[in-house]
Amino acid sequence: MITPPALQTKSVIKTYQSDSGTINAVDSVNLTVNAGEFVALVGPSGSGKTTMLSILAALLKPTSGEVLLDGIDQSGLSEPQRVKLRREKIGFTFQANNLVPFLSARENVELMLKLNGRLDKEGKDRSVELLTRLGLGDRMKNLPSQLSGGQQQRVAIARALIHNPSLVLADEPTASLDTERAFQVVETFANLIHEQKRAGIMVTHDLRMCEFVDRVLQMRDGKLIAEYSGADQISNFMANTRH
Template sequence: MNTVALEVKNVVKTFSVDGSKINAVDDVSFKVNSGEFVALVGPSGSGKTTMLSILAVLLTPTSGQVLIDGQDLAKMSEKQRVVLRREKIGFTFQSNNLIPYLTAKENVEFMLRLNGKANRAGRVRSQELLARLGLNDRLHNLPAQMSGGQQQRVAIARALIHNPTVVLADEPTASLDTERAFQVVETFANLIHENNRAGIMVTHDLRMCKYVDRVLQMRDGKLVQIYETKEEVMALARGGDH
């Protein structure tokens, strides 16, 4: 427990817009331990999606360091990054999450196929995980035959099945109604804690923070506040009700 899974040191990401330079992420540093579920919040334009892209190894920071499992991403080739993405990172996206022509079970197993681990044990585990997420009767449905909440839960299964170090979720509740949103995030939190992963969820919905251990708040590219204690986090989540 409590080993550092992800470490961000003085990360800056600069974009050029109409000739002027804008720091979308401005000198951000934090650590996430395994077994910890963290929310990254902030208004739109605060840089949280840019930050998530950097953690996902999809964007290279202008300066600063990102370490996953102690490995420095800046020192990797593009090929190694692709490998790292499929081995050490699990993903859920806001929309268009799943491959539309694969069934729920196939979508989850695809992550194992990518890693060359689609064996019998893997298939059994996929089924168990989907059952755990309440999708036992949806195993052979295509994404188009499932509701938004069901799709999001399949995506969660896909993000966890290959035992990644870091699990990243981009606005997992954006297309869900309140009740479903709470259910999805609660299950997500439980699985992250049980499996001892480092989970990071980007959300604009502060109510979802009641299931997380810590909240990182960003504004204008800067990390402005960290809510560490249970009380602080719960207070923030209640505040989101208004």
């Protein structure tokens, strides 16, 4: 029996109207991400990767095409159904404003379980375990303002994974981190996605981070123009590409 991909898009198009006419921010994108696979979405500014990420996150409806998450087409869902989908099946980390400022690190992670009505003893234990694994065992009671940028991103990673989502999305997770922290964060992220068999997509400008992914999808002018998989192809891509 063939396992369906965790995420699949079919001819996804997103158009915007502007004074100069219709702009295709995303143009007929077809992609597939399997469970346990970590993929980088790269491209220059304006290439459509952020719009694509927003569509995959069920924050934006495509103009046409299908976005299948665990086989369910999210493009036809109502707003409340999309909110439910985000809550149950998707995990997020963002560039900034990642954490809820008045909740401690542990409460931020547990919030996802609370949202899903699943905060039991097992969930609490799992939150502690995950934060400890991410090196935040002694920071669980700290508020985001008491954590460094790297620690905040690690809390966001824990929050993105705690509720066992099918898809984990990261938008420039290393944008505000120094190089050393950035490598640590992405490596940890990659390890957890592989271990927990989630489908992970990371949008990044920093091609050095592609070292930790299984595949690289390159976008330009809204189109998916290239795909690199395997260590050699990805290394060559990293060596030869300048945005």
